[in-house]
Amino acid sequence: MTNVFDRLTGQEAIADDLRAAARAARVLAHRLDAGATDGLFVPDDEIPGVDAGWSRASMTHSWLFTGPPGSGRSVAATCFAAALQCQSPDSSNVGCGECRACVTVMAKTHADVRHVVPEGLSLAVGAMRDIVQAAARRPGTGRWQIVIVEDADRLTEQAANALLKVVEEPPPRTVFLLCAPSVDPEDISVTLRSRCRHVALVSPSPADIERVLIERDGLDPEQAHWAASVCGGHIGRARRLATDPDARSQREKALSLARAASRDSTAYAAAEELVRSAEAAAKAISAELDEAETEEMKTALGAGGTGKGTARMPRGSAGALKELEKRQKSRATRVGRDVLDRALVDLAALFRDALVVGVGAKVTAMHPDKSDDISIPLAGYARPEQLLSCVEAVLDCREALDMNVKPKFAVDDMVARIGLALKRKVDA
Ligand SMILES: [Zn+2]
Structure with a gap:
């Protein structure tokens, strides 16, 4: 049970495809080593473990992994990278998980696998050009030069164009693995998408998530069951909810807005509390990241250590530190936005639960633990049209935040709209 693909919970079919592709890639690499210059296609019958005629096994230089947040798209990309570089002599066990x-x-x-994580609000074109250049070099120890672009939806247009250029004519030994939420043109340009082989991950089921939390993380079964049922298919989120009281209280605050918004006396205080706690949570996350990073940079610049004369930093380091601070500030903004966005997704899901109850649909609730307290009473009190307006208000708020509207204004506006929707006297 050490093969890297074992960690792709609930994605067995995809793991099989990726394994087959990695085996095909191995055959192709041998051919390139032997001086082959012809096409990239490897006949199926040359790939061990693949049935003849199974054409999905050919090699591709650009891949696009899509799936909702938490479905493990970057994990899948990383596992695939491991399988491509795997040194296990047994090619039926690519991604053995044990070789160096x-x-x-x-x-x-690994020196030949680059992770590109847009840390600020987007990945700049300059950074992308450097990556593209590095990716064009021959691999060092590995079989391929691999670039994993996480959150490819956060590339700037110019950065995406720089990437497109190299994806259109990839160096023979380079593989690009892009990760994005979906193939929607908002997330990935149509041309870039058309150059990639698409791997669509699905959200793991609550039962799968529960099993991982118990077996891999050693969590208490009852806690694991609850977290798996309310995490929206997001394993990382389930783990946080099960282990971090702050994450649980943040969720409570978001969900309590559904009720608070219908009363003027509580609406704005609740909105303010949500924004404030999201800011505090983001600050805590960022501070932790920043501290480690700043220390690392100071050490790299030669200011580390406590010995005599080590406190003075070399010329130019102030500039480098300032640059780092700028990047950290941009990241803090993004973390804050992500935390608040998570809360809004929770809230929208709660209105959706009420809507499901209201129309009597047989669909699993997103927040089953809030059925008796919130969704069922809400469904008894508001009509489906009203609940739909509430969902819309939340989605519009997410969009406003995405357009850089100040969180306080966006959330206040949302609360006002939810209040209006719920209080509206529906014409009989
Ligand atoms: Zn291996």
């Missing part, structure tokens, strides 16, 4: 290549890829320290 597998271990270093999974630890994100």
Whole structure:
């Protein structure tokens, strides 16, 4: 049970495809080593473990992994990278999880696997050009030069164009693995998407998530069951909810807005509390990241240590630190936005639960633990049209935040609209 693909919970069919592709890639790499210059297609019968005629097994230089947040798209991309570099002599066990290549890829320290994570609000074109250039080099120890672009939807237009250029004519030894929420043109340009082989991950089921939390993380079964049922298919989120009281209280605050918004006396205080707690949560996350990073940079600049004369930093380091601060500030904004967005997704899901109850649909609730307290009473009190307006208000708020509207204004506006929708006297 050490193969890297074992960690793709609930995605067995995709794991099989990726394994087959990695085996095909291995055959192709041998051919390139032997001086082949012809096409990239490897006949199926040359790939061990793949039935003849199974054409999905050909090799592709650009891949697009899509799936909702938490479905594990970057994990899947990383596992695939490990399988591509895997040194196990047994090609039916690519991604063995035990060889040096597998271990270093999974630890994100393999010299020929680059992770690109847009840390600020978007990935700039300059950074992308550097990556593209580095990716064009021949691999060092690995079989391929691999670039994993996480959150490819956060590329700027110019950065996406720089990437497109190299994806259109990839160096023979380079593989690009892009990750994005969906193939919607908002997330990935149509041309870029058309150059990639698409891997669509699905959200794991609550039962799958529960099993991972118990078996892998050793969590209490009752806690695991609850977290899996309310996490919206997001394993990382389930783990946080099960282990972090702050995450649980943040969720309570978001969900309590559904009720608070219908009363003028409580609406704005609740909205303010939500924004404030999201800011505090984001600050805590960012501070932790910043501190480690700043220390690391100071050490790299030669200011580390406590010995005599080590306190003075070399010329130019102030500029580098300032640059780092700028990047950290941009990241803090993004973390804050992500935390608040998570809360809004929770809230929208709660109105959706009430709507489901109201129309009597046989669909699993997103917040089953709030059925008796909130969704069922809400469904008894508001008509489906009203609940739909509430969902819309929340989605519009997410969009406003995305357009850089100040969180306080966006959330206040949302609360006002939810209040109006719920109080509206529906014509009989
Ligand atoms: Zn391996």
